[in-house]
Amino acid sequence: MDNCREYLENLCSYVDGEVDDSVCREIEKHLAGCPDCRIMVDTLRKTVRLCREGKEEPLPEGLKARMEAILEKKWKEKFGKDEG
Amino acid sequence: MNEKELVLAARGGDRDAFNELISNYTDRIYRLAWKLSGNQEDAEDIFQETFLKAVDNIDSFRLESSFGTWLYSIAMNVMRTCFAKRKRMQLGPIEDYMPDHANGANSKLLDWGDPHDLFENEQLREMIDSFLSKMSPENSTPFVLRYMEDMPVKDIAEVMDLSVPAVKSRILRARLALRENLTEKFREKKDG
Ligand SMILES: [Zn+2]
Numbered sequence: 001m002d003n004c005r006e007y008l009e010n011l012c013s014y015v016d017g018e019v020d021d022s023v024c025r026e027i028e029k030h031l032a033g034c035p036d037c038r039i040m041v042d043t044l045r046k047t048v049r050l051c052r053e054g055k056e057e058p059l060p061e062g063l064k065a066r067m068e069a070i071l072e073k074k075w076k077e078k079f080g081k082d083e084g
Numbered sequence: 085m086n087e088k089e090l091v092l093a094a095r096g097g098d099r100d101a102f103n104e105l106i107s108n109y110t111d112r113i114y115r116l117a118w119k120l121s122g123n124q125e126d127a128e129d130i131f132q133e134t135f136l137k138a139v140d141n142i143d144s145f146r147l148e149s150s151f152g153t154w155l156y157s158i159a160m161n162v163m164r165t166c167f168a169k170r171k172r173m174q175l176g177p178i179e180d181y182m183p184d185h186a187n188g189a190n191s192k193l194l195d196w197g198d199p200h201d202l203f204e205n206e207q208l209r210e211m212i213d214s215f216l217s218k219m220s221p222e223n224s225t226p227f228v229l230r231y232m233e234d235m236p237v238k239d240i241a242e243v244m245d246l247s248v249p250a251v252k253s254r255i256l257r258a259r260l261a262l263r264e265n266l267t268e269k270f271r272e273k274k275d276g
Contacts (some may be wrong), residue, residue, distance in 0.1 A: 004104045012256050039193040040182070046196055047263045050208055057118050058237045059111060063128065067110070070132055074139045079097035 004037050006032075011037065015044050087151055095142055096153070105151050111232065113159050119228050120163060122217025130166055134159040140198060149242060156229075163221065172220040178253070181260035194274075196268050201276040202273045215265045219258060226251050227258035 007030060013019045014027050031038050085093065085101065093101035110131075117130035137158050145154050199208060217223045226244060229235040235243075241251045 005179050008178060008182045008260075009256065027219060036193045041193050043193075043196050043263050043267065044259060046199065047259055047266060048264070050199060051231050051262075053205070054176055057115055059114055060124055060128065060236050061113065063131070064110070064137075066128075066137065067132060073134060074103075074136055078139060079099075082191065 004034060004040075008040070009022060011041055012044055015041055015048075088119075088147055089148060091142070091145060091151060096147075102139070106155070107167075109152060109155050110135075113155070116159065116211065116228060116233065117163065119213060119216060120221055120224055121166065125257065126166060128161065129160050133162045133166075148244070151193050152195065153239060153242055154192065156235075156239075158247070160225070160243055160245075163225070173218050174220050175257045175261050176191045178257060178260065181257070181264055188199065194271050196267070196270055199270060202270055210268055212262065215262055219261065223254045223258040223261070226254045227262075230255050 007027065008033065010019060010023060010027055014024060032060065085104075087105070096104060113134055114127060114131045114158050116150075117134075118124065118127035119133045121127050121130065121212045135156070143157070175190070203211070216228065226240050229243075230237065235256055237248055237251050237255075240246075240255075241248045244251065246254075253273075
């Protein structure tokens, strides 16, 4: 294939399993003969995999309590003192 | 109570109903704000502002979308205002991210291998977070929602008020840019 750039948009959809069978076959045919596009597919896949792994950022100390206090105040402003 | 009943109760002043509605989203919205802003202070401001606006506007929520979609839309608006002042890296068109290469045997792209052989998990996470927080939010936001929050593309389109193709194109550019950035880091490490 002369122009791999044309494949680029489809490569991402291909990695996410979102292309039609016919496009899929076309891409696989191209991949078989193009090491660079194979690396592109592999690294695009790993990019998302790396984003998904690792532990989540913990919530800061006291954030929920601060939030609760602010919401409580707001709620009273809006609905009056009577709750429930 | 189902979601609709909870919303109606909250509109009538039932604080517990409101708490139940937001309970699934507090952690997620904080983490989203943290990833997109890159710092705790902005993340906390965004977090609080989002829920305060939700209280303010609960009467105007017409149940046309899910509560979550509505809440994320509010968060999007809060973030847009917060990020408007900051200069961020704009991403180029998709074509810019495919390096020229000869067809056939002479591969010029870096084969990553296993990135964990090059960097600790913590360092990888730090690189990704740092790059995403520098990226223009129009690209980083849909990317983070899609791949870190697992939100379907059509929901992202709704909360960002964009078309599905526009969302897809922004996600793609973010992904390509991040791939390229990581490739540079891995190359430096391999060469050095
Ligand atoms: Zn190719």
